[in-house]
Amino acid sequence: LAKxxxxxxxxxxxxxxxxxxxxxxxxxxxxxxxxxxxxPSQGPRFIIQGYxxxxxxxxxxLFIPADRKSSxxxxxxxxxxxxxxxxxxxxDIGLTGGGNKLTFGTGTQLKVEL
Amino acid sequence: ETGVTQTPRHLVMGMTNKxxxxxxxxxxxxxxxxxxxxxxxxxxxxxVYSLEERVENNSVPSRFSPECPNSSHLFLHLHTLxxxxxxxxxxxxxxxGNSYEQYFGPGTRLTVT
Numbered sequence: 124l125a126k127x128x129x130x131x132x133x134x135x136x137x138x139x140x141x142x143x144x145x146x147x148x149x150x151x152x153x154x155x156x157x158x159x160x161x162x163p164s165q166g167p168r169f170i171i172q173g174y175x176x177x178x179x180x181x182x183x184x185l186f187i188p189a190d191r192k193s194s195x196x197x198x199x200x201x202x203x204x205x206x207x208x209x210x211x212x213x214x215d216i217g218l219t220g221g222g223n224k225l226t227f228g229t230g231t232q233l234k235v236e237l
Numbered sequence: 238e239t240g241v242t243q244t245p246r247h248l249v250m251g252m253t254n255k256x257x258x259x260x261x262x263x264x265x266x267x268x269x270x271x272x273x274x275x276x277x278x279x280x281x282x283x284x285v286y287s288l289e290e291r292v293e294n295n296s297v298p299s300r301f302s303p304e305c306p307n308s309s310h311l312f313l314h315l316h317t318l319x320x321x322x323x324x325x326x327x328x329x330x331x332x333x334g335n336s337y338e339q340y341f342g343p344g345t346r347l348t349v350t
Contacts, residue, residue: 157337166241166327166341167280214337223268223337224293227280 127211132232141198143231145211148192155214156187156194160207161230167210171196198233206235240264241342243328249348252318258345260311260328266340267333269311271303274344275324286311287333318349 128146135141147156155174159167171178173185173194184197198205208230214223241262250256262269271283285293286305300322302314311328325346329339 155337164325164344164346166329166344167339168341169338172337212337223331223339224282224285225337225339226282229279 127213127228129209129211129228129231131229132234134234134236135201136236137202138200141201141205141233141235143196143198143209143211143233144193145196146193147211147213150191150213156185156191157212157214157225158183158185158196159210159212159227161210162207167227170209172214201233201235203235203237206233208232241328241330241340243326243342243345245345246343247346247348249350250315250318251350252320254318255314255316257315258313258326258328258347260313260342262309262311262328262330262340262342264330264332264340266330267308268331269305269308270329270331270339271301271311271313272327272329272341273324274327275321280327284313315347318347320349323347323349 155172157172158170160170161167171180171183171185173187175187175191178185186195210227210230212225244259268287270285272280273283274280282295283297284303289305289308300317304312325344327344328342331339
């Protein structure tokens with residue numbers, strides 16, 4: 124399994140762009156990069172997934188350099204409600220018959236203030 | 238609305254009790270999962286079911302017994318638990334294939350006394 128490293132915590136203010144970088148030096152050729160968000164006492168919520176270059180959806184953007192050894196989750200104009208833990212995961216192989224095995228790390232606690 | 242429901246949301250049980258957690262997904266997914274999240278610890282994958290067959294068991298103690306009667310329902314049977322088993326138990330489902338997107342339920346907050 125590819126190991127990921129991300130900052131333990133980050134602070135920001137409302138309206139700012141937040142970039143959370145994740146290192147995954149031993150990512151495998153077939154691995155995808157996935158980000159989840161988790162609020163206290165709730166299950167994680169899928170944010171975005173990518174393989175290379177840039178992926179954008181209505182919530183965030185994901186930037187992946189050519190060597191794929193890192194990735195950056197970009198949250199535009201954060202608000203107080205974006206205060207949560209953000210997890211970077213590197214996708215494991217798909218299991219026989221479907222399903223997959225995700226390994227969550229400790230994540231990055233983002234705190235957004237006024 | 239995640240499409241994944243869990244009951245009960247909160248459970249307090251003694252160490253000699255037997256209880257079951259229930260998970261139901263309304264998304265037509267092929268795979269379902271049980272995770273454990275203890276205070277200030279990462280989520281730990283406990284079990285994975287794909288097409289109703291268990292394909293992954295991360296060395297979970299036998300006092301936790303999963304059951305997947307069909308692709309929409311998943312149970313976690315609990316017996317003779319320990320206080321250290323107190324945690325948030327999360328159920329998730331995914332479409333299968335090569336999608337890494339999992340949909341999580343709200344969780345069951347379990348307290349073992």
